């Protein structure tokens with residue numbers, strides 16, 4: 650009973666905020682943002698960044714896109730991290746197996762990456778090199794295992810040609826999603 654009541658309150662909060670997002674009057678900040686076409690693109694190796702991407706999607710109503718690659722990693726954690734370390738040092742760019750249909754239609758791209766060795770993953774770098782993001786606003790969201798933002802947003806900014814990268818990106822430990830609504834509300838996405 651308590652569970653049902655809690656989930657009712659939760660869905661009221663979620664749907665209530667979505668409605669506010671969609672129906673805010675033109676001219677105010679959220680109103681302007683809601684008229685922009687939003688893409689939420691992310692790479693996730695173990696699920697944390699995917700969870701954050703889904704939370705952003707639920708709040709903004711944007712289109713969700715998973716950056717995938719057929720590039721494989723060892724099953725064991727340590728060899729996997731060592732391979733990733735070498736790839737980052739070598740500037741390796743894996744071939745992507747998913748494709749955004751029409752990137753030109755989007756004004757705002759939320760772009761998610763796990764923190765790997767202090768930077769964004771090679772798959773996210775491949776994404777940045779695969780699309781023309783010129784003139785778009787790119788909003789980073791980073792998940793990490795305790796190291797925080799490190800060089801992730803700096804490197805994403807350097808690799809994003811011609812785009813405006815929001816420096817107040819999301820940086821959260823693991824799959825944390827609490828605080829996402831406040832973060833989105835605080836973004837100055839309209840120039």
Ligand SMILES: Cc1cc2nc3c(=O)[nH]c(=O)nc-3n(C[C@H](O)[C@H](O)[C@H](O)COP(=O)(O)O)c2cc1C
Nearest residue numbers: 693694695696697698763766767792793794795796
């Ligand atoms: C290859 C590799 C390197 C990592 N390097 C870091 C790091 O430098 N700093 C950090 O805080 N977390 C690091 N982590 C932890 C991940 O950033 C964290 O678990 C993240 O939330 C994973 O996201 P995902 O589940 O979407 O793949 C690393 C994880 C992996 C697999």
